[in-house]
Amino acid sequence: MDTLHPLIDRFGREYVGRRMMLQARHSADVYGGYGRLRFHPENSELLPWLARVGLKVAGLAGRTRRNCLDYHVERREFRIRNLPAPFHGLRILHLSDIHSDAIPDRGERLIRLLQGLHGAYDLCVLTGDYRFQTSREYDTSLERLAPLLKPIYCPFGMIGILGNHDFLEMVPGLEALGVRTLVNESLHLERDGQRLWIAGTDDPHFYAAHDIARSLADVPASAPTILLCHSPEAYQEAALSGVDLYLCGHTHGGQLCLPGSLPLITNAAVPRRLVSGPWNVDRMLGYTSRGAGASGIPARLNCPPEVAIHTLTG
Numbered sequence: 001m002d003t004l005h006p007l008i009d010r011f012g013r014e015y016v017g018r019r020m021m022l023q024a025r026h027s028a029d030v031y032g033g034y035g036r037l038r039f040h041p042e043n044s045e046l047l048p049w050l051a052r053v054g055l056k057v058a059g060l061a062g063r064t065r066r067n068c069l070d071y072h073v074e075r076r077e078f079r080i081r082n083l084p085a086p087f088h089g090l091r092i093l094h095l096s097d098i099h100s101d102a103i104p105d106r107g108e109r110l111i112r113l114l115q116g117l118h119g120a121y122d123l124c125v126l127t128g129d130y131r132f133q134t135s136r137e138y139d140t141s142l143e144r145l146a147p148l149l150k151p152i153y154c155p156f157g158m159i160g161i162l163g164n165h166d167f168l169e170m171v172p173g174l175e176a177l178g179v180r181t182l183v184n185e186s187l188h189l190e191r192d193g194q195r196l197w198i199a200g201t202d203d204p205h206f207y208a209a210h211d212i213a214r215s216l217a218d219v220p221a222s223a224p225t226i227l228l229c230h231s232p233e234a235y236q237e238a239a240l241s242g243v244d245l246y247l248c249g250h251t252h253g254g255q256l257c258l259p260g261s262l263p264l265i266t267n268a269a270v271p272r273r274l275v276s277g278p279w280n281v282d283r284m285l286g287y288t289s290r291g292a293g294a295s296g297i298p299a300r301l302n303c304p305p306e307v308a309i310h311t312l313t314g
Helices: 002-011 013-026 046-057 061-067 108-116 139-149 168-176 232-240
Strands: 072-079 091-095 123-126 158-160 179-181 185-191 194-200 225-228 245-248 277-281 284-288 306-313
Touching: 002 013, 002 168, 013 168, 046 061, 072 277, 072 284, 108 139, 108 306, 139 168, 158 194, 168 179, 232 245, 232 277, 232 284, 245 306
Parallel strands: 072 306, 091 123, 123 158, 158 179, 194 225, 225 245, 245 284
Antiparallel strands: 091 306, 185 194, 277 284
């Protein structure tokens, strides 16, 4: 209980109690949760087993496992209205769905990639799912996350949020690794007296614990704002709230896709155009990362893992 006192002081007793009650249910609920999607394949033991057997029978097991290490660096530009001049050209390293305890080579290739990107970004954001399991212990994922984050260095540091695989109790461990973790909170970056706001929600997919209004409570009206949200599933509320750029992950782009990157399962109750890459809803821009890791089984097909660098323009 002692480890919970700082979380209760920060987030409130009611919120912490509700989040932990749902966490206790999480591992058992293939059907359930409070999010928009009622079927959660990442909680199923049968589906990963069937996928593993199917890939083996098809002779694709080795190839799809190697594909988990075929990282692509995706580079995008996003034009943000009212972006203060000092932030024109700001480069954001976007990592999502690392699932650190299930990377086939324990992260060696990803570490080398991140080392090679040194100096290529000004800010790093992490949009949740640091561990592979959705239940049981999380210390292993934090231990394996540490060397992955070690090569990351940038002027504005690392800002992250929680995903549906992440427990609230992981916040202190993430922050000990240098990741300022926002749970329905916000902060601002400052350069030459000008500000850019970063807001972050809790998970909208399984826990439905996201609170965009609370996340934006301290953000001045009309201030340029980037929202970090684990899944694209809160896109409508975010657009109505005046968010400028919505960064997320969760879907893995489908992970196992048909040729042409057509996902078999998206695991998100959103239009398919929001499942991977850049998109927009009204005036709000968005980007859904395919993720750096894999969920369910360490396998990818027609859907390589990614590390993204977003550049903001005015």
